[in-house]
Amino acid sequence: MVTKKEKRIGEKSPVLYFILPAIILVAVILIFPLLFALGISFFNWDLIDESARGFIGFSNFVNIFKDKSFWNALFLQLGFIFIAIPIETVIGFFVAMLLNREFKGVKVIRSLLLLPVFVLPVLSGLTWRLMLQPEYGAISFLLTKIGVSQTTWLAKPTTAYAAVIIQDIWRMWPFMFMFLYSGLINIPPSLIEAADLDGAGFWDKVFKIILPLLKPTFTTAILLRLIDALRIFSEVFVMTEGGPGNATTLLSLYIYKQAFRYFNIGYASAMGIILTIISLTIAIFLVRKNMMMESA
């Protein structure tokens, strides 16, 4: 009986046969947890103290709105994105331009440049932490050699925030490079040559020919980076643990702290929901724009 029914589904509606397993799994490990988080965000939910739990309506959200640390964390997270990604894009683009020519060894350089993208985020964070050690870190050592006085980079708010961003730029501009280079090689050389004959300068070529042609590639690459950057956690967590003070406590770290250090599960869930809404808004906006462009 059961087999017969299954067979019917398979024959009449093969779509379900193919798509149901994925939908069920995703529902269990993605949709349900999100709904669960949404539910819990209306509770005061202390992980340890069971007596303190209770439904509190929108209180968590009201408190978040009043929580200075939350705004600070959100600001840091967005700041991270809006500083790191443009710089990565610019570096990636110019290096792609630079390496979009043939000379001996250029292939090897192009491949090796991509390695940082694939370094484990945890390892990247830890390595930068080591390199910035004032006493025995390699970067500190080199900086002292060129006359920069020894300093505790990760103990000062500004330099720590900068260090976290530089770490990300180091790791991720090659990602931009990879995409932009793959776009560049598809631009017909004849277009550039024609511009050369017209006597166009370097910047003319960049702004009038290359950038417009690369626009779809830029959008894709930036979108992907954005998704990634909104999720950033581990690198910063291992590099600074959010410190000094709250100088590098990005929103994701602040949520983690509320949930797993202070055990305010309800409050943390509410912030998680807010972060999800922000991410999805940005993502849907960009995806839609992107996809529309594709169909046009």
Add this chain to the structure above:
Amino acid sequence: MKRKKIKKAIIIIVSILILIVELFPILIIVLNGFKRDIDIWSGNPFSFKPTLQSYKKIFQRSDVWLGLKNSILVGLISTIISLIVGAMASYAIARFDFKYRETVAYSFLVSRMIPQISLAIPLFMMFRFINLIDTLPALIFAHMSFNIPYVVWVLLPFFSDVPKEYEEAALVDGCDKKKIFWKIFLPLVAPGVVVAGVFTFMMSWNEFLYALVLTSSQAKTAPVVINGFMGQYAPLWGQLAAAGTIMLIPNFVITLLFQRYLIEGMSGGIKG
């Protein structure tokens, strides 16, 4: 002519400089793996007397073995399940017309963008409730939350590119849709499956937050073990670097071997 030569020389030098800067931190990791902790703490970061001590030490540690074993198991199992389930869904989206097709497709895409930390808390609560904290199944499920949507989208273009004639010919031969998928489509998109599998595995391999939240001692993965080398009082940089180097090997092998597919792999179906 001479100017051109100078220009070329400058380009080469600049390229090499950029490469050195980019590889410098990786070099630090690899070299430190061959140093003793104490030599890293004290003195010049560029002095180098290679020793295998740190490697010897990490291979004597049971937590390193456990972490590597867990990382491999979680990576492999979540990859295999995600591949099967994801390929089926991707096939359906690419080759069938059905109600809500677009909605389903975009739901998969959008679900990739949910920040991990937002999911980590409810997953933690769920697994705690059913007593699965610190077990591999919990971690495998958690990893599938980002792996399945990824596989679906990476494979979409591969399935779409298969010409209709294959399908029609098979239908004429009397295959049903299920058979067509397993016997005809899957072999045709094999390169795509390999690419998706390799990158899925790498995402699991790199994952840290879920492992941090959902495991403590029995199911912890290698990235958590590596972070543990920061230690209570004094960081064990040498062992950390040695274990880190080992973790890097699969990633770098994949990068260099799958060079041609990096873009497909990294963009996971999002195309401009």
Add this chain to the structure above:
Amino acid sequence: MILVLLVSTFLFSQPYKGSTIKVLVWDDALTVAVESMIKQFENETGIKVVFERIPSGSILEKLALSVSGSKADYDLVSVDEPFVPQVGNLFMPYSAWPEGKIYSKIDLERDLIPGVAEGSFWNGEYRGLPINGNVYVWLTRKDIVNNEQYKKEFMQKYGYELDIPQTFDQLLDISEYLSTKGIYGFAPFTKNAEGATCEAIFMFESYGTNVLVQVGEHDFEVVLDKEKAVEALKMYKELCKFAPPGWEDMGHSERIAAFNQGKVFSMFQWPAIVPDHENKDQSVVAGKIYYGAPPAGPAKRAAIRGTWMLGIPNASKNKEAAAEFAYWWSSYEAGKELVKVGMTPARTDLLLDPKYVEQKPYFVGIFNSMRYSVSRPRIEKYAEVSDVIKVNWLAGVTGRVTPEVAIDNIIKGVNEVLEKYGY
């Protein structure tokens, strides 16, 4: 086969044969020492011990994960003193612990160093068995204060004898003097970690003030005296002027390294780390250190206490075996052996045993220091209170804000935490 088992049970009289307990402890020299001896305990009692060591910073998270009112994955859990208020109710009061069958139950007041037990007290009960004599001990370089040349010069310049500093003012004088000799007077703890909160409370208490006081059963009040707290912070900043380079970001490893290289004159240390300073392979100052109570502020001497207790979760199903293990750990017989492999005991008879006083010069220091021991704020939401203190204290110490602003921010921040949780 069964017969053999039965016979052997009678022969070796293992009263708990067949029970297994899971123990969760922090990870340092002491617990490594305990682990190395567990076999012996297992043979004596027949209890199988699963001993899990994890970094002290993760214990609370792990505890929250695995122990609740109705379920306990562990039968014995170590809890750091400041978190006793938060989790204390999960544990069986010590007064209800069963008597031991092999090792006798510890009398908290008679057997342990005075002061130790307070760390495990919450809500009218001791919530577990304190397990280590963990308190700030003050390290001072004997060889420096006994240097004749230095003594003469110091006398001339400051008008009193160079000796172990008894007050912060003396420490400051000596630090200033030693800076002319290329020695750093002091090493602070300035990493963004719990150690920074300890330093803040240590200074506040020495200057006669504290952060929180409990009023009534479920209410707290911020009582930090701004004037005294600012003075305390200013003194700390003064001392930091004579700290090694990189002092703005010093944690355990940096402090150990600086002191062991002979660069630092005086600083606090936790007992668990002291053996590192006395290890001749790692330290050029081994054998040259005097251990005592910290120097006094204008109000008093204070030493931060951070004892760990072993607690039995209410939901544990092996309470008797768990208690037996805790008694064994605290017993004189086991302690004797554990001391050899690096344990710092909480028992008076061990700490002051003449056998060890020579070998372990810091034991007397711990005992003396414990007399002045103070606790960090005791409140359920300690983690958050500690973060507020730590962040603002460090901002003040490193000069990102003025001392006045730093103290104001502590008062404001702690009040906000109290308000948030409806105290």
